[in-house]
Amino acid sequence: MTAQRTSTALVTGASSGIGKGIARQLAAYGANLILVARSEGKLRALADELSRQHGVRADVIAADLSHPEAGQRLEDEVGARGLQVDLLVNNAGFGGFSEFFQQDPNEINEMIAVNVTILTDLTRRFLPPMLERGRGRVLNVASTAGFIPGPLMAVYYATKAYVLSFSEAVNEELRGTGLSVTALCPGPVDTGFQDVATLNESRLMSGLTRLAVLDVETVARIGVDAMLRGQGVAVAGVANRMQVSAFRMLPRAVAARIIAGVQARREA
Template sequence: MPRALITGASSGIGAEFARQLAPQGYDLVLTARSQDPLDHLAATLRQDQGIEVDVIPLDLTQANAPTQLYQQTSDRQLQIDLLINNAGFGDYGDFAESDRSKLLAMVQLNITALTDLTYQFLQPMRSRQSGTILNIGSIGGFQPIPYLALYAATKAFVLSFSEALWAENKDMGIKVMAICPGPTATGFNDVAGFPKTDAASPSPGLAPVEAVVSEALNAMKRDRGSAVVGGWANHLITSLPRLLPRDTLAQIIGEQFRPKAPTSD
């Protein structure tokens, strides 16, 4: 049976990838910071689907964690056929007023850990001349987003990096793809710090996580370096940089995302 490694698998998109891959015959390796939800998900999938599920709790914001993860899969002789680099988070607000440690942790997780895991797991895939790497990007990677400035920049990296690796590896039997969802019904907004009553997102509503992951897995079958998922509005949003000057687009988006002044009673 093929085996998939999913980072950020304790909730949201990562957990849904596990739930949808299990009935497709994948054994799984699940990793995230929180062990209890990983253990619960693993036990459910073992019982319901009869698959092997390994749990490796790690904090990928720590510099040595990607090597630890690769080493643990090697020590357990777990061949990874599908790597899903899903772990990541955002931070909403004025960049200059944001928490510096949170910003640097975002870069470590969204870029450095993803790069390191891609590099390490790509080596055995090249030796076998088979394997797939899905890097979870965002429609935010297609244009600058004031007040989500660093997050959007990290996802621009994911998009460019993945498309380049797709071209480098496509003739070696290896797929590399950036999956780019829009606003999705996960805990992203809470972690990013969006105010509960704030309507900063330019996209109306949140796409169901089940639909986003199903579309991503269908996209994985195609020979492309990236795929926008989560509905027609996301395709429209990612087309805007081709229609408007980038500085104009940044100003428009900035007005939509600008934190609203508190109102007095």
């Protein structure tokens, strides 16, 4: 499948980071866009930029995806505008760095809502119409974190494990339909994510780990190309693929101990 001017892609978390990069990649391929995030101003600026550069239609829907009714509201708004979703990109997500027992309960619930609940809800809402039309793709942004337990980011790693498992399972269910679900698994990416997740307090973003850091454009290109090919899982970057392979060979308890050390707070 290719992204064409007859295709419309809905991208969540499109106002910054990987989501913004994916929107740019899709626009360059000629797909029309439905850009979704909380920040309407940033979305409109991006929509204007991409429409001007690539001649695509770019709709903006400002939405708080942590709200329980977000999926229904988004589906209704897409329908009210006479749009159909051919490419669904579930990118919205965030993390938090702390011991689980010290993490704010409201932050935990919001993280699960954005990283897991809305991703599942939107896939369930927009996948059946794709099946009826006989064409479509879903790209779920997971993480290399989805392959391992993550002490000091326990909930974030667990949500990404869900995204990876869910994507692989539904992709297999779609075998033979012409549709697919792709799980994009980047490692560290040079975005504002680290600041939001307070990862700068961690050893994770220093030393050898920096070698695995990729830029947004590279990760976005890998994800979009994998989605259009119908690839099930795309781990971005050679270093990240090597790390995932190594961790898969270790007992889970050993992997957890290693990650705990890697993510430990830096000494003052």
